[in-house]
Amino acid sequence: MSFYFAIIGTRDNPLYTYEFGTSKSGGDGVARFREDQRSMNQFILHSSLDMVEEVQWTNRDLYLKTVDRFNNLMVSGFVTGGNIKFLLLHDQKAEDPIRQFFTEVHEAYVKTLMNPFYEVDMRIVSVVFDQRVRAAARKYL
Amino acid sequence: MSTTKHARIGEEVWKSRVDKVNAELVTLTYGSIVQQLCKDLEGDYTEVNKQLDKMGYNIGLRLIEDFLAKTNMGRCNGFRDTAESIAKIGFKIFLNITPTVTNWSADNKSFSLVFEENPLADFVELPDDGRAQNELWYSNILCGVLRGALEMVQMQVEAHFASDVLRGNDSTEMRVELIRIIDDELPPGDE
Amino acid sequence: MPIYSFYIFDRHCECIYTKQWHEAERYQSAAAATARRASITSAPDGVSLPQAPGRLSVQDDAKLIFGVVFSLRNMVRKLSGPDDSFISFRTNGYKLHYYETPTNLRFVMLTDTKMSNLRAALHQIYVNLYVEFVVKNPLSPVEHPGGVGVGVEMFEYGLERFIKSIEAE
Numbered sequence: 001m002s003f004y005f006a007i008i009g010t011r012d013n014p015l016y017t018y019e020f021g022t023s024k025s026g027g028d029g030v031a032r033f034r035e036d037q038r039s040m041n042q043f044i045l046h047s048s049l050d051m052v053e054e055v056q057w058t059n060r061d062l063y064l065k066t067v068d069r070f071n072n073l074m075v076s077g078f079v080t081g082g083n084i085k086f087l088l089l090h091d092q093k094a095e096d097p098i099r100q101f102f103t104e105v106h107e108a109y110v111k112t113l114m115n116p117f118y119e120v121d122m123r124i125v126s127v128v129f130d131q132r133v134r135a136a137a138r139k140y141l
Numbered sequence: 142m143s144t145t146k147h148a149r150i151g152e153e154v155w156k157s158r159v160d161k162v163n164a165e166l167v168t169l170t171y172g173s174i175v176q177q178l179c180k181d182l183e184g185d186y187t188e189v190n191k192q193l194d195k196m197g198y199n200i201g202l203r204l205i206e207d208f209l210a211k212t213n214m215g216r217c218n219g220f221r222d223t224a225e226s227i228a229k230i231g232f233k234i235f236l237n238i239t240p241t242v243t244n245w246s247a248d249n250k251s252f253s254l255v256f257e258e259n260p261l262a263d264f265v266e267l268p269d270d271g272r273a274q275n276e277l278w279y280s281n282i283l284c285g286v287l288r289g290a291l292e293m294v295q296m297q298v299e300a301h302f303a304s305d306v307l308r309g310n311d312s313t314e315m316r317v318e319l320i321r322i323i324d325d326e327l328p329p330g331d332e
Numbered sequence: 333m334p335i336y337s338f339y340i341f342d343r344h345c346e347c348i349y350t351k352q353w354h355e356a357e358r359y360q361s362a363a364a365a366t367a368r369r370a371s372i373t374s375a376p377d378g379v380s381l382p383q384a385p386g387r388l389s390v391q392d393d394a395k396l397i398f399g400v401v402f403s404l405r406n407m408v409r410k411l412s413g414p415d416d417s418f419i420s421f422r423t424n425g426y427k428l429h430y431y432e433t434p435t436n437l438r439f440v441m442l443t444d445t446k447m448s449n450l451r452a453a454l455h456q457i458y459v460n461l462y463v464e465f466v467v468k469n470p471l472s473p474v475e476h477p478g479g480v481g482v483g484v485e486m487f488e489y490g491l492e493r494f495i496k497s498i499e500a501e
Contacts, residue, residue: 114165114264116172117179126266202474206467209434210459216415216434293343293435325436328345328398 002031003141004041004089005133007109009121010082012049016124016133017042023138044068045087048075052085062106063099078102080109082120094141101140108132147225150212151233158211159234168263175279179268186276193278197285204235205290216294220319221245223296224252227287227317236260240315251318253303259313267307274309278302287317295323335495336426336442339394340462340482343436345402347394348476349483353495397440401430419451431455437462453498461490 001022007015019031019041033041048068055064056079064077076098078086086102086109112118112129124130174196178189208214212230217223224242232238238260244253261280267273278284284300291298297320304310340349408418420429427447431439431454439454465486466472472481 111264114169114172115266116169116176116264117266117268125269128266199474203467205435206433206437206463210463213455213459214434295436326344328395328402 001027001090001092001094001141002033003137004031004033004045005105005137006042006045006087007105007124008046008049008085008087010084011121012046013121014046014123015084015121016129018130018133018137020134020137020141022141024141029138041089044070044073045075045089048077048087049085051075052077052079052087063102065095066093076102078106080106082113084109084120090141097140101136104136104140105133108136144225144229147229148233148239150214151230151239154211154230154234155237164260164263168260171261171282172265179273179277184270184272186273190276190278190281193281194285194288197282197287198289199285200282201286201289201291202293204286205293208234208290220249220252220296223291224254224317228254231290244316246318251316254315254317256313256315259306262305262307262313265307278305279307280305280313284315287315292323295325297321297323333444333447333499333501335444335447335499337393338442338491338495339397339438339440341394341398341401341438341440342476344475345398346477347391347398348479350390350394351491352390397428397442398438401428401438401440405430405432420449429454431458433458450498453494457491457494461487461494465490 001024002019003021004017004019006017009015019033019038021027021029021031023029047070051068052064055067055077062078062080064079066074067077068075073089073091074093076088076090076095080086086105088098088101090098108129109124111132112124112126113120115126118124118126175189175193178192179186182188182192208231211234214226214230217226228240228242232240232254238256238258240254240256242252243255246252259280261283265279267277267279278301281302284302287300288298298317299320300315300317303314303316305313307313334354336354337350337352339347342348404418404421408416417432418430420427422428422445425445426442427445429441429443429447429450431451437458439458441450441454443450462482465484466476466482469481469484472484476482
């Protein structure tokens with residue numbers, strides 16, 4: 001399984017992206033998208049933003065589950081209270097692990113937001129945040 | 142007074158006589174002050190340090206009265222006693238932390254406070270502009286607080302940070318040095 | 333038991349608060365008879381009361397009292413070490429109670445001669461009134477030249493109630 005994760009700001013601007021592979025059942029954590037596929041990932045993810053905006057008002061939870069599909073790929077979404085979107089592109093269904101992953105990233109995101117020098121919609125360059133996301137990815141996906 | 146007695150007083154006052162406030166509120170309030178200073182002073186971190194110290198000084202002038210009122214303490218018995226009181230009672234009742242007193246100079250006039258934790262700096266990562274890491278002392282307000290508070294009890298001190306984990310150092314250490322004991326002021330001569 | 337007057341001196345030896353009670357009872361003279369009972373003055377206004385003959389103004393009183401407690405305190409320290417301090421002294425006419433904080437704030441109270449020791453009460457005034465309503469008032473200045481910021485409403489009110497409770501004991 002391969003994943004492409006992105007955080008999108010309130011003005012649909014990307015704040016953070018991370019491409020990774022599964023660490024479950026002997027996976028080495030490296031993404032194995034096809035080369036021609038890789039360049040499309042970002043595009044697919046961003047095109048699902050419309051779907052997210054539709055679903056987010058009909059769903060009470062922050063976790064929106066799978067919001068969009070493209071060929072064999074799926075996009076799962078999560079919206080924070082401050083309208084920051086977490087999007088994850090994946091090629092197999094895994095509802096619960098993704099929920100746990102999002103929850104953990106959400107926690108890390110809130111901590112980042114608590115840093116007085118970080119402002120909403122700023123690109124996230126914090127090493128600590130990056131490490132937390134990687135840890136969460138290894139743990140759940 | 143013995144070290145354990147300080148710790149006991151600190152613990153007791155903290156438990157029974159201190160109004161508690163949400164830690165994130167303090168962290169965020171202090172954070173936005175520092176951040177706003179950095180913005181207003183256009184990244185002149187030396188000046189930010191100075192302003193934080195000044196603010197701390199003004200807090201210290203008042204805080205000492207609250208400290209004395211809460212702890213009902215008398216005068217300290219020497220500078221070592223003062224250091225222990227600051228670490229085990231002062232920091233305990235106002236921030237619920239107990240920095241370690243260490244690195245005494247041979248003449249007993251300066252010491253270090255080493256902070257294992259620092260509630261002011263939770264969540265903080267210094268701006269990545271290549272200068273903040275070398276110039277900004279994020280928690281510099283604490284130096285001012287000590288300076289102001291000790292001045293009110295007739296001790297002129299100089300306090301500065303020597304290292305900070307926010308800068309990537311291994312520990313957060315504040316150096317405090319006694320400059321002189323301030324003499325009691327005399328009443329002005331009768332006209 | 334009556335309390336006659338109360339003074340606070342700051343670390344610059346300046347009188348930053350005074351208050352008098354029972355002026356009339358204390359000086360039962362012809363002039364005092366016309367003075368209002370339980371009259372109130374505070375230093376910043378500089379309002380002086382109708383004085384008994386030979387009496388000093390409130391400000392001069394404060395200066396004298398400071399001179400006395402300051403000298404007495406220094407003398408006590410010279411005699412028995414820097415940690416000692418005097419607690420009260422008594423004359424035929426009044427008893428003076430003294431309390432000093434490590435920040436060199438001095439609280440002085442003049443009462444009836446039979447009053448028991450009020451050091452604890454002065455400490456209470458410091459802790460519950462001065463620190464609470466003067467020091468912790470962010471709009472009040474740190475130093476109080478001429479008494480600025482000390483005679484605030486909450487402080488006055490608290491002091492008045494506290495004094496009444498002591499007198500009633």
